[in-house]
Amino acid sequence: MYWESVGDFLAMGGYGLYVWTSYIVTALCMVWEILALWRRRAAVVAEQRSML
Amino acid sequence: MGINWLKYSAPQAFYPLAGKLIPWFSVVAALAVAAGLYIGLLVAPTDFQQGESYRIIFVHVPAAWMSMFLYVVMALWAAFGMGLNARLSFMMAQAIAPTGAMFTFLALLTGAMWGKPTWGAWWVWDARLTSELILLFQYAGVMLLRTSIDDLRRADRASGVFALVGVVNIPIIYFSVKWWNTLHQGASVSMTAAPKMAATMLTAMLLMTFGFWMYSVAVILARSRCVILEREQLLSWNKPASMPDAVEVR
Numbered sequence: 001m002y003w004e005s006v007g008d009f010l011a012m013g014g015y016g017l018y019v020w021t022s023y024i025v026t027a028l029c030m031v032w033e034i035l036a037l038w039r040r041r042a043a044v045v046a047e048q049r050s051m052l
Numbered sequence: 053m054g055i056n057w058l059k060y061s062a063p064q065a066f067y068p069l070a071g072k073l074i075p076w077f078s079v080v081a082a083l084a085v086a087a088g089l090y091i092g093l094l095v096a097p098t099d100f101q102q103g104e105s106y107r108i109i110f111v112h113v114p115a116a117w118m119s120m121f122l123y124v125v126m127a128l129w130a131a132f133g134m135g136l137n138a139r140l141s142f143m144m145a146q147a148i149a150p151t152g153a154m155f156t157f158l159a160l161l162t163g164a165m166w167g168k169p170t171w172g173a174w175w176v177w178d179a180r181l182t183s184e185l186i187l188l189f190q191y192a193g194v195m196l197l198r199t200s201i202d203d204l205r206r207a208d209r210a211s212g213v214f215a216l217v218g219v220v221n222i223p224i225i226y227f228s229v230k231w232w233n234t235l236h237q238g239a240s241v242s243m244t245a246a247p248k249m250a251a252t253m254l255t256a257m258l259l260m261t262f263g264f265w266m267y268s269v270a271v272i273l274a275r276s277r278c279v280i281l282e283r284e285q286l287l288s289w290n291k292p293a294s295m296p297d298a299v300e301v302r
Contacts, residue, residue: 002097009093013104018169022108022162026115029154030267037274044281 063140063280070273077270084263092256099253108166109253113240114261116159118268119187120222122152126194127219130212142208143283145215146198147276151268153191160184171235179228180236183221190218204283 003009012019060066092110099106126148133141163181164174175181194211201207224231229238240249240257249257 002095012107013098015103015105015107015169018105018165019107022111022165025161026111026158029158033151033154033271037271037278040278041274041281044278048281 061138061140063143063284066140067277067280070277074270074273077266077273081263081266081270084259084266088256088259088263091252092260096252096256097250102170105166105169106253108162109240110256110260112159112162112166113257114264115155115162116184117261118264119152119156119159119184120225121265122148122155122268123187123190123215124219124222126152127212127215130208130215133208134212139208139283140280142212143276143279144272145194145208145212147272147279149191149195149198150275151271153188153195155264155268156184156188156191160188167235173235176235178234178236179232180225180234183225183228186221187218187225190215190221194218 010016010020060069088110092107096107098104126145129141129145129148132138133145160181163184167176168174194215197211197214198207201210228234229236241254
């Protein structure tokens with residue numbers, strides 16, 4: 001393990017804002033994409049069901 | 053061998069296959085990203101020049117690679133679609149565009165996050181950054197062309213031609229750091245030279261790239277299933293056996 005403490009890890013040598021913004025926005029985009037696909041699928045399945 | 057792959061060029065055969073593959077790609081993606089994050093954030097040592105800010109590389113480079121790779125794959129599907137007149141090919145191209153655009157946005161955003169502490173600027177109008185921004189506009193153009201034309205076949209072709217012409221920007225992005233003087237650092241990894249980074253850093257970056265790749269496959273397969281359901285008339289599939297599966301929520 002490279003870090004001395006949790007605070008050390010979060011601070012990222014003073015670059016915490018830049019590093020964590022990068023990681024968190026990336027994660028949020030991926031989660032958002034998955035949720036959006038979930039909703040899109042639910043909508044189209046409901047529509048197809050109603051036509052059967 | 054023994055499997056007739058051609059049969060999967062039909063949406064009604066591809067649909068259940070994609071459904072079976074999604075969980076596998078998702079699990080592999082999660083494992084690769086977890087391992088990549090562990091090595092990249094907890095094991096890899098600091099960079100002697102850039103300090104801890106370099107750790108942005110583990111999301112920036114995979115996102116940037118995927119943004120270019122997915123564009124080429126999207127254009128290839130569009131080319132197949134136009135050459136073979138195969139509707140599934142156009143559906144794949146349609147399914148890839150949003151994920152490619154997302155990774156382009158992330159490459160630009162994480163690049164800004166990395167540029168500010170290392171160059172002192174969020175953004176500079178240099179060749180690498182500008183050509184990547186153009187790639188974002190290209191993805192937007194491909195998607196807008198599709199939605200702005202009502203006739204599906206014409207929409208497919210118009211956005212396909214647009215995507216194909218835009219492939220010329222991919223080598224420009226890739227080689228921009230060689231062809232022009234730029235603030236952006238050169239390639240960390242290349243086919244011809246030994247990597248310019250420590251083994252743990254390289255391992256983390258490759259694991260994250262592999263994870264993003266598998267993630268892309270999973271979400272693109274999921275989106276292609278939505279696109280198939282949206283574009284195909286299920287009733288015309290005329291295969292009662294496949295109907296319950298197609299409409300079953302999972």
